[in-house]
Amino acid sequence: MSAADILRLDRVSVSFDGFKALNELSLALAAGEMRAVIGPNGAGKTTMMDVITGKTKPDAGRVLFAAQVDLTRLDEPAIAGLGIGRKFQRPTVFEPLTVHDNLLLALGGDRSPRFALWARESAAERERIDELLHTTRLVAERGRRAAELSHGQKQWLEIGMLLAQDPKLLLIDEPVAGMSDAETAATADLLGEINRSRSVIVVEHDMAFVRSLGVTVTVLHEGAVLAEGSIEEIQADPRVVEVYLGR
Amino acid sequence: MIALGRVTIVTLGGVVAAALLLAGLNLLTPAANALHVPDFAIPLFGKYLCYAMLALAVDLVWGYAGILTLGHAAFFALGGYMMGMYLMREIGARGVYANPVLPDFMVFIGWNKLPWYWYGFDHFWFALLMVMLVPAALAGLFGWFAFRSRVSGVYLSIITQALTYALMLAFFRNDMGFGGNNGMTDFKDILGFALNRETTAVGLMLASAGALAAALALARAITASRFGKVLLAVREAEARTRFLGYRPESYKLAVWVVSAVIAAIGGALYVPQVGIINPSEFSPGNSIEAVIWVAVGGRGTLAGAILGAIIVNLGKTWLTSALPAVWLFAFGGLFIAVTLCLPGGLIGLFAGRRRGAEKARGTVSERQHGPAERAPRGVVG
Numbered sequence: 001m002s003a004a005d006i007l008r009l010d011r012v013s014v015s016f017d018g019f020k021a022l023n024e025l026s027l028a029l030a031a032g033e034m035r036a037v038i039g040p041n042g043a044g045k046t047t048m049m050d051v052i053t054g055k056t057k058p059d060a061g062r063v064l065f066a067a068q069v070d071l072t073r074l075d076e077p078a079i080a081g082l083g084i085g086r087k088f089q090r091p092t093v094f095e096p097l098t099v100h101d102n103l104l105l106a107l108g109g110d111r112s113p114r115f116a117l118w119a120r121e122s123a124a125e126r127e128r129i130d131e132l133l134h135t136t137r138l139v140a141e142r143g144r145r146a147a148e149l150s151h152g153q154k155q156w157l158e159i160g161m162l163l164a165q166d167p168k169l170l171l172i173d174e175p176v177a178g179m180s181d182a183e184t185a186a187t188a189d190l191l192g193e194i195n196r197s198r199s200v201i202v203v204e205h206d207m208a209f210v211r212s213l214g215v216t217v218t219v220l221h222e223g224a225v226l227a228e229g230s231i232e233e234i235q236a237d238p239r240v241v242e243v244y245l246g247r
Numbered sequence: 248m249i250a251l252g253r254v255t256i257v258t259l260g261g262v263v264a265a266a267l268l269l270a271g272l273n274l275l276t277p278a279a280n281a282l283h284v285p286d287f288a289i290p291l292f293g294k295y296l297c298y299a300m301l302a303l304a305v306d307l308v309w310g311y312a313g314i315l316t317l318g319h320a321a322f323f324a325l326g327g328y329m330m331g332m333y334l335m336r337e338i339g340a341r342g343v344y345a346n347p348v349l350p351d352f353m354v355f356i357g358w359n360k361l362p363w364y365w366y367g368f369d370h371f372w373f374a375l376l377m378v379m380l381v382p383a384a385l386a387g388l389f390g391w392f393a394f395r396s397r398v399s400g401v402y403l404s405i406i407t408q409a410l411t412y413a414l415m416l417a418f419f420r421n422d423m424g425f426g427g428n429n430g431m432t433d434f435k436d437i438l439g440f441a442l443n444r445e446t447t448a449v450g451l452m453l454a455s456a457g458a459l460a461a462a463l464a465l466a467r468a469i470t471a472s473r474f475g476k477v478l479l480a481v482r483e484a485e486a487r488t489r490f491l492g493y494r495p496e497s498y499k500l501a502v503w504v505v506s507a508v509i510a511a512i513g514g515a516l517y518v519p520q521v522g523i524i525n526p527s528e529f530s531p532g533n534s535i536e537a538v539i540w541v542a543v544g545g546r547g548t549l550a551g552a553i554l555g556a557i558i559v560n561l562g563k564t565w566l567t568s569a570l571p572a573v574w575l576f577a578f579g580g581l582f583i584a585v586t587l588c589l590p591g592g593l594i595g596l597f598a599g600r601r602r603g604a605e606k607a608r609g610t611v612s613e614r615q616h617g618p619a620e621r622a623p624r625g626v627v628g
Binding site: 093105106111112118 | 469472473474476477479480482483484486487488489490491492493494497498501
C-alpha cells in the first residue's frame with residue numbers, strides 16, 4: 001500500500017444485528033485507478049459504498065482518503081465536499097427538475113441555503129453544464145424534466161451530476177443494470193473517459209461489462225476480499241468459481 | 248417560469264382586487280343597494296385571507312420540501328396569542344374590573360402582578376416583533392432537533408401533531424397566564440381604532456390582503472430561486488442531495504422557520520377580526536384542515552393553497568349554516584374525492600386544461616415548453 005493510494009480501507013467491519021456485512025475488509029485503490037468490484041449478493045458491496053460515503057459508520061477500522069483524511073469521522077455532505085461522488089444502483093435524479101437544473105445543483109460551489117437563495121446562474125456555470133450535456137449525450141434533453149428521461153438517460157444524467165461535482169473519486173453502483181447492449185457499450189466508453197482524470201470504483205454484476213472495462217477486479221465474499229486480479233485470473237480462480245457456482 | 252409567474256401574479260391581483268372591491272362596496276354603497284356588501288362579510292373575508300396565509304405556509308413546507316406538517320396551526324395560534332396579549336393590554340382600565348394593568352382574567356384568578364412575559368405587550372411594535380419571533384424561535388428549536396436527527400415522513404407528521412396538542416393542553420391551564428380555557432376576548436381597539444367600527448374592520452381586512460400578497464410574493468421568490476430547486480431536490484431524493492454535498496436539514500430548517508412566521512402573521516391578523524383567541528385554535532384538527540385546503544387547491548403551487556383555503560372556507564361558512572350536520576361529511580368526502588380524482592388540486596385542473604388546449608392547437612410542441620410550465624402536479628410555482 002503506497003502513499004499514492006487515493007482510498008484505503010483498513011480492516012473495516014460492519015455488522016447489522018449480528019450479521020457481519022463487512023468482516024475486516026481491507027482494500028486499496030491507487031490514484032487514477034479504475035477498479036471493478038464483484039461478488040455474490042450479500043457480499044458487502046453496497047455496504048462498502050455506504051461506509052466510504054459516510055452513510056454507514058463502521059464498528060471498527062479506518063477508511064483513509066488521499067492518505068490523510070479518515071472518512072469514518074465525517075458525514076455524507078462533508079465527504080462529498082472532499083471530492084467523493086456516488087452513483088446509486090437505481091438511477092437517482094431530481095425528477096421534477098429539468099436536466100439542466102439537475103446538473104446546476106450538482107456543480108461545485110457553495111452549498112449553503114443563504115447562497116442558494118440569492119444565487120444567479122453564471123456564464124461559467126452555463127458553459128460547464130453545456131460541456132456535461134455533451135459528455136452525457138443529453139444536449140437535446142436540456143429543458144426536459146428528468147422524470148421524462150429513459151432509464152439509460154437517467155443513469156447518464158446521474159453520472160453527469162457526479163462529474164459536475166468534479167470528484168477525485170467516483171463510486172458507481174451497477175451502472176448498466178437494465179441497459180440495452182448499445183447503452184452498456186456506451187457506458188463503458190463513458191467510464192473510460194471519466195477514468196482519464198479520476199479514480200473510479202465500479203460495482204457490477206454484468207461480467208461481460210466488467211471484462212470490457214479491462215481493469216483489476218476485486219471479488220468480495222462474506223464481507224472480505226476473496227480474490228483480486230485481472231478478469232482472466234479471477235475467472236480461473238477455483239475459490240471464485242466455488243463462490244459463484246458452488247452452491 | 249414565465250407562465251408560473253403569471254399564475255402568481257393573477258392570484259396576487261385577484262386577492263387584492265377582491266379585497267378592494269368588497270371594501271368599496273361595503274363602505275361606499277348604501278345598505279339598501281343591491282350591490283352593498285353587508286358588514287358581517289368584511290371580517291369573514293378577512294378571516295379567509297388569514298386562513299389562506301396558513302395554507303400558504305403549509306404549502307411552502309409540504310409542497311416544496313415534502314414536510315407533511317400536521318401542526319402548523321400551532322404557529323398560527325401562537326401569532327394570534329401574541330396579538331391577543333397586545334389587544335388585552337390595549338383595553339386598559341376599560342375592563343370589567345377596571346384594572347389599568349392587569350387583564351380581567353388575571354384579576355379574576357386573583358393575580359395582583361403582571362407576569363414578566365406580559366411586559367412590553369402594551370406597545371404595538373413589541374407585540375408585532377413577538378408575533379414573528381416567538382413562533383420563529385419555537386419552529387427553529389423544533390426543526391433543529393427534528394431535522395438534525397433526520398426525523399421525516401410520517402414520524403415527523405406525528406410529532407408536529409404532538410407539538411400542537413401539547414401547546415393546546417398548556418394553554419388550557421389557567422396558571423399559564425393566557426386566560427386558560429376562555430382565552431382572551433372583549434378586545435376594544437387596535438392602535439387606537441375602535442374594533443367595533445366598520446372602517447377598522449375594512450382596514451384589518453385590507454391589511455390581511457396586503458400581508459397575504461406579500462407572503463405569496465416572498466414564497467414565490469423563495470421557491471423560484473436556486474434554494475427552491477434544492478428544496479424540490481430534497482423532497483424527491485434527500486439522500487442524493489447529501490451525496491452531492493448539501494445539508495438538507497439546513498434547507499428544511501430555513502423554510503420551516505419562514506413558513507412558521509407566515510402562519511403566525513396570519514394568526515395575528517385573524518384575532519382582531521374574529522375578536523377572540525383561545526386554546527381550541529391549537530386543536531390538531533385545525534392543522535389537518537389546513538393541509539386539506541392545500542390538497543384541494545393544489546399542493547406545491549402556492550396559488551392553489553390560497554384558492555383552496557378560500558373556497559373550502561366559503562363552502563364551510565355556507566354549509567355549516569345551511570346544513571350543519573352535513574359539513575364534516577362533505578369535508579371528508581371532498582378530501583377523498585380530490586385525492587382520488589384531482590391529485591393536482593383545483594389549480595391542476597386549470598393547468599391541465601390549458602396544456603391540453605395548447606396541444607390541441609398544435610401551437611406549442613412538447614419540446615418547446617418551458618420546464619416549469621409543463622411541470623405536473625407538485626411543481627407549479
